[in-house]
Amino acid sequence: MALKSWVESANDPATDFPIENLPFGVFRGAGQDGPRIGLAIGDHIVDVAGCYDAGLLEAVDELVQAACTAPGLNELMALGNDAARAVRQTVAGMLRAESLMRSELEPHLVPMAHTEMLVPCDIGDYTDFYAGIHHATNVGSMFRPDNPLLPNYKWVPIGYHGRSSSIVVSGTAFRRPHGQTRPDPNAPPQFGPTRRLDYELEVGLFIGRGNELGERIPIERAEEHAFGLCLVNDWSARDIQTWEYQPLGPFLAKNFATTISPWIVTLDALEPFRAAPFARAQGDPQPLPYLAGSQRGGFDLTLEVWLRTPAMSAPVRLSRGSFGGMYWTMAQLVAHHASNGCNLEPGDLLASGTVSGETKESRGSLLELTWGGKEPLTLPNGEQRTFLEDGDEVIFRAYCEREGYARIGFGECRGVVLPAT
Amino acid sequence: MALKSWVESANDPATDFPIENLPFGVFRGAGQDGPRIGLAIGDHIVDVAGCYDAGLLEAVDELVQAACTAPGLNELMALGNDAARAVRQTVAGMLRAESLMRSELEPHLVPMAHTEMLVPCDIGDYTDFYAGIHHATNVGSMFRPDNPLLPNYKWVPIGYHGRSSSIVVSGTAFRRPHGQTRPDPNAPPQFGPTRRLDYELEVGLFIGRGNELGERIPIERAEEHAFGLCLVNDWSARDIQTWEYQPLGPFLAKNFATTISPWIVTLDALEPFRAAPFARAQGDPQPLPYLAGSQRGGFDLTLEVWLRTPAMSAPVRLSRGSFGGMYWTMAQLVAHHASNGCNLEPGDLLASGTVSGETKESRGSLLELTWGGKEPLTLPNGEQRTFLEDGDEVIFRAYCEREGYARIGFGECRGVVLPAT
Numbered sequence: 033m034a035l036k037s038w039v040e041s042a043n044d045p046a047t048d049f050p051i052e053n054l055p056f057g058v059f060r061g062a063g064q065d066g067p068r069i070g071l072a073i074g075d076h077i078v079d080v081a082g083c084y085d086a087g088l089l090e091a092v093d094e095l096v097q098a099a100c101t102a103p104g105l106n107e108l109m110a111l112g113n114d115a116a117r118a119v120r121q122t123v124a125g126m127l128r129a130e131s132l133m134r135s136e137l138e139p140h141l142v143p144m145a146h147t148e149m150l151v152p153c154d155i156g157d158y159t160d161f162y163a164g165i166h167h168a169t170n171v172g173s174m175f176r177p178d179n180p181l182l183p184n185y186k187w188v189p190i191g192y193h194g195r196s197s198s199i200v201v202s203g204t205a206f207r208r209p210h211g212q213t214r215p216d217p218n219a220p221p222q223f224g225p226t227r228r229l230d231y232e233l234e235v236g237l238f239i240g241r242g243n244e245l246g247e248r249i250p251i252e253r254a255e256e257h258a259f260g261l262c263l264v265n266d267w268s269a270r271d272i273q274t275w276e277y278q279p280l281g282p283f284l285a286k287n288f289a290t291t292i293s294p295w296i297v298t299l300d301a302l303e304p305f306r307a308a309p310f311a312r313a314q315g316d317p318q319p320l321p322y323l324a325g326s327q328r329g330g331f332d333l334t335l336e337v338w339l340r341t342p343a344m345s346a347p348v349r350l351s352r353g354s355f356g357g358m359y360w361t362m363a364q365l366v367a368h369h370a371s372n373g374c375n376l377e378p379g380d381l382l383a384s385g386t387v388s389g390e391t392k393e394s395r396g397s398l399l400e401l402t403w404g405g406k407e408p409l410t411l412p413n414g415e416q417r418t419f420l421e422d423g424d425e426v427i428f429r430a431y432c433e434r435e436g437y438a439r440i441g442f443g444e445c446r447g448v449v450l451p452a453t
Numbered sequence: 454m455a456l457k458s459w460v461e462s463a464n465d466p467a468t469d470f471p472i473e474n475l476p477f478g479v480f481r482g483a484g485q486d487g488p489r490i491g492l493a494i495g496d497h498i499v500d501v502a503g504c505y506d507a508g509l510l511e512a513v514d515e516l517v518q519a520a521c522t523a524p525g526l527n528e529l530m531a532l533g534n535d536a537a538r539a540v541r542q543t544v545a546g547m548l549r550a551e552s553l554m555r556s557e558l559e560p561h562l563v564p565m566a567h568t569e570m571l572v573p574c575d576i577g578d579y580t581d582f583y584a585g586i587h588h589a590t591n592v593g594s595m596f597r598p599d600n601p602l603l604p605n606y607k608w609v610p611i612g613y614h615g616r617s618s619s620i621v622v623s624g625t626a627f628r629r630p631h632g633q634t635r636p637d638p639n640a641p642p643q644f645g646p647t648r649r650l651d652y653e654l655e656v657g658l659f660i661g662r663g664n665e666l667g668e669r670i671p672i673e674r675a676e677e678h679a680f681g682l683c684l685v686n687d688w689s690a691r692d693i694q695t696w697e698y699q700p701l702g703p704f705l706a707k708n709f710a711t712t713i714s715p716w717i718v719t720l721d722a723l724e725p726f727r728a729a730p731f732a733r734a735q736g737d738p739q740p741l742p743y744l745a746g747s748q749r750g751g752f753d754l755t756l757e758v759w760l761r762t763p764a765m766s767a768p769v770r771l772s773r774g775s776f777g778g779m780y781w782t783m784a785q786l787v788a789h790h791a792s793n794g795c796n797l798e799p800g801d802l803l804a805s806g807t808v809s810g811e812t813k814e815s816r817g818s819l820l821e822l823t824w825g826g827k828e829p830l831t832l833p834n835g836e837q838r839t840f841l842e843d844g845d846e847v848i849f850r851a852y853c854e855r856e857g858y859a860r861i862g863f864g865e866c867r868g869v870v871l872p873a874t
Binding site: 162187191192193195210212214217220221248278279280282371374 | 577583604608609616627630631635638641690703708738742789
């Protein structure tokens with residue numbers, strides 16, 4: 033295969049970050065003052081603000097150049113996807129093997145190993161959806177065996193607001209939360225560390241250009257407001273959730289921490305991996321017109337969950353599934369969210385809901401894998417798990433692969449459970 | 454009565470803003486560039502940034518002075534309530550009738566009529582609680598007549614995350630939202646303008662100093678994190694809510710607009726109006742220890758809802774109630790919110806939930822006043838209302854009154870319904 037980039041690690045077929053990907057992130061380099069926007073390439077980061085300082089972005093609009101020097105991505109996001117595209121294409125041109133700009137660009141490459149990744153933007157609002165029908169069916173089955181899916185599920189992309197302040201970037205450890213639980217309905221509730229700590233495997237969408245309060249976003253234009261995708265771990269305390277969630281939904285069971293992967297993969301990079309439009313089962317209703325205009329499918333993204341317990345030297349894979357089977361596409365989630373005129377803003381995060389498939393192997397939470405804790409998992413080293421224990425590390429990975437195309441990866445979304453205080 | 458301030462309007466017994474109140478807000482004056490922090494006094498605003506420029510705040514800490522020049526209150530909030538107290542006390546000293554500083558301060562007073570009020574801070578996260586037991590009982594009665602309160606209500610201060618981007622300041626008109634509803638369960642749902650638009654009368658608390666992720670806030674210290682209170686109108690589309698809210702809670706039924714009053718009344722100003730600790734009914738459980746440490750009551754605040762239809766020249770009062778009867782105090786809401794280590798940040802808004810009393814006269818929503826739309830209200834001019842119609846203006850007012858003390862008012866929280874697009 034011909035060398036595509038003079039950054040050798042970007043030509044490794046197993047890399048998450050070939051020259052076709054160039055996801056956006058925000059990093060802090062060793063000895064550098066503030067956060068800087070970067071693009072991942074192989075095992076390096078292109079320091080985009082450094083490129084600006086060196087005059088390497090002069091081909092792009094001045095407003096876009098200015099946005100590239102900000103300490104977060106919100107300004108660039110607000111300029112719409114053409115702005116991000118211009119930056120990625122300009123940098124990609126200089127990264128190509130045949131580029132004459134190597135010596136100019138090379139001083140602005142930083143080894144990933146020497147950087148710290150940060151939450152890439154100010155996340156004004158965070159919304160969590162419930163777009164995985166297999167997850168909704170699994171969870172519903174545990175609580176309502178005869179009627180697992182509520183009547184609204186196939187009509188309304190169910191979602192709720194999450195907490196933005198406690199969103200942390202991959203690699204951040206967090207404490208096992210305390211909360212109220214009522215394991216024995218005939219005894220008073222208790223307050224203490226959760227006993228049923230879980231992960232939820234989700235895909236997140238960052239909003240780029242926003243909409244004004246009172247304006248809707250037509251489904252045909254929804255993807256124009258999508259800056260890109262990341263991985264989301266919606267950590268959940270199941271025992272707290274069970275006791276608190278009626279009638280207004282999950283709250284303290286979720287808002288103690290939410291972990292995101294640091295790199296935002298653009299829809300441009302994902303375009304070769306578009307899934308066929310989702311085929312609803314026979315007898316299912318068609319979406320209402322405001323959710324039905326687009327004939328484009330979602331993205332065929334493979335998602336994996338790995339676990340490393342304190343007794344393991346390397347993580348083991350717990351599940352593998354596909355994002356292609358979600359009941360609602362990200363475009364439908366965006367259009368629905370703005371259908372009442374709610375203003376989405378650059379940097380807002382919309383998570384998909386837990387991605388679970390039809391098979392046990394593809395279930396995206398321990399709640400589902402252990403069927404509410406009733407069927408413990410036996411790990412290869414003989415350990416068992418129903419829910420997470422202190423010291424457990426959960427790692428999500430995601431990638432698109434297709435014959436004839438470079439692999440597009442998401443990097444990792446990783447978090448460790450610390451003991452309760 | 455002796456003149457308390459040389460600002461004459463502040464000595465009117467009916468003013469919301471006597472010298473004892475001095476609530477914080479953010480305004481834009483005629484011809485001024487950016488937003489500025491102000492303190493309300495009678496029918497004027499003290500331009501706090503102007504005071505700083507003139508060297509009138511030199512008695513307070515330098516960090517606090519710097520925070521006073523910001524375009525929003527977040528920095529001042531982050532410095533804790535001692536900082537806000539120092540600013541209010543310094544300005545109050547100069548406003549007193551006997552002060553020798555009148556000629557220095559007077560150039561920094563702006564007539565309210567010449568200003569525009571703004572959302573007073575960057576609201577990172579907005580949480581809506583459900584702390585009014587009469588509201589919860591009323592709403593529950595309509596859906597579950599035999600069991601209006603769910604088993605968790607008297608144990609858990611129920612809350613959920615709201616949308617911060619669509620919080621607007623008093624005076625902002627908003628469009629009647631579209632949404633999915635299913636009036637006939639045997640027919641498919643529809644998408645169109647809500648037919649059951651309602652208000653909800655709530656009190657909001659702005660967080661001052663925050664807590665670190667993973668740290669709890671003990672109930673005894675919860676009020677140290679409370680910068681002050683405002684009024685909140687949690688506009689609600691009841692038909693959208695009914696269809697969408699299960700199983701994850703309200704979403705598009707609420708996030709099209711939330712209106713807040715512009716002035717933040719400090720707990721210092723409210724201290725003379727503290728209610729007796731809430732007496733739970735016989736047979737009710739006592740709060741768990743993490744919610745029980747404080748023996749301090751809430752605040753005896755009178756709340757009113759007024760309505761002006763397009764056919765009216767002046768608004769009519771729909772209800773009057775008291776904040777003193779809420780089942781959970783604001784301190785308990787703060788302690789609960791952080792009980793799992795969720796990090797509250799300066800400028801976060803916590804709303805109380807709808808404030809309704811035992812009597813019909815004190816119900817804080819049309820849903821309750823018209824009992825789900827079944828008992829239309831007849832207004833003094835003969836008009837009827839079940840829910841809000843286009844052009845209706847809803848005005849909340851609130852105040853504390855007590856013999857021997859200056860009246861402390863909140864100003865108004867006002868919003869007009871525009872027709873759907």
